[in-house]
Amino acid sequence: MYAYKPSLFDKRPALRYFSAFSGIGGAELAIKKLFNDSICVGYSEIDQDAIKIYQKHHVRHENYGDINQIDPEMLPEFDLLIGGSLCQPFSLQNTNRKGFNDPRSDSFKGFVNLLKKCDPRYFLFENVMMQEEERNEITRQLGVPLVILNSQHFSAQNRKRLYWANFRIPQPPYAPSPNLEDVIDKTFKGTAPMKFRGLLKTSAPVDRICAINRVKETNEIRFRDDHKAHTVVGSLCYKTIVAVNGIYRHLSPIEREQLQGFPINYTAGVPASARERLIANAFQVDTICYVLRQM
Incomplete structure (x- = not known):
């Protein structure tokens, strides 16, 4: 099991992170809001439309491509691994879902491989609402508790998602949110x-x-x-x-x-x-900001 580690906010150096399944860069926006001097050591994305949008906003970031083809030894050291793998194999909205029998779920294996081989100080993994059996398997492989958060606390959208992290994520206190x-x-x-x-x-x-x-x-x-x-x-x-x-x-x-x-x-x-597709597949940025503040 991955142990909880001390806070980054104690005279920390610049946060170095690797962004998995980066999409259009929702994680990057959240990280920059909290850690303005952060350094992206690389990202992983294969969707060409997503890459086009990502590169427009993050010109100097290096794309390592398919996460299952990355050699962890070729990556620079980093403090945070963040990402959310393809949701289609698990989503309750997908009536043809196959869970871990879907080849697309192999992207989760790539995340676990980087986590084990690179051993970052922190990690955050996100995915959609899914069946209990699949939740439990992800929890077992990541070795940390599951937390369910609804983005309605931070935005004008009702959006429940599952989060796994090696730091505590409390439920947010009530506060006015956008309509x-x-x-x-x-x-x-x-x-x-x-x-x-x-x-x-x-x-x-x-x-x-x-x-x-x-x-x-x-x-x-x-x-x-x-x-x-x-x-x-x-x-x-x-x-x-x-x-x-x-x-x-x-x-x-x-x-x-x-x-x-x-x-x-x-x-x-x-x-x-x-x-429409890229936005839907992205992180809800304000929610990720809340989660990362807990590190």
Whole structure:
């Protein structure tokens, strides 16, 4: 089991980190907010759209590619290993999920290999809500307790995720957090596609901004009353439809960026469909900031 280690904040040198499954750089944004003098010794990413966005914002960082092809002995020393492997093999939303029988789950093995061979002072691993058997296996391999955090504490998004770290992550105390109304662009003219309109039988409220729920059995539309968006996902579906002052429409890429804690137009430069996918697969930046503050 990996032991808890002393805080970085005691006259620490610059934090050196390796970013696994980096995507568009959510971990990098969070780390820079907390450790302005931090040094990225390298990152691992193979998605070409993600690499394009990442390199636009982090020009000098070196990409080591497929995590399962990295020779740990070739990496510089670092203090923190951070990442969240592909979620599709485990996600409860994936009706065809195969867990550790899915070849894509091998990326988790790459993370464990770097953790064991490089032995960083700290590590953080994140993934989606999954079945208990798979949670327990990840917990066993990482040797630390599982913590469930909801990003609604830090953002306008309801987003539960699983976190494993070799430092304590307490549940956040109550504090005011952003609402969906805070990120909605009232000038955006998007609409819900035709394939949804036949099911959107309930009129959108004219005096509210809210996310909607659909009851699968009856197609009944209900409106969220907690001022939060659903978990941002990488497709155009009911989870990304909002009612904005009498109109149903999908969340825009910019609204998705803000829900995930990214600057406006951070993902500009790739097609809209790629932006939606990349944003959904990213860390929620404000949540990662909270977690890393606990080191």
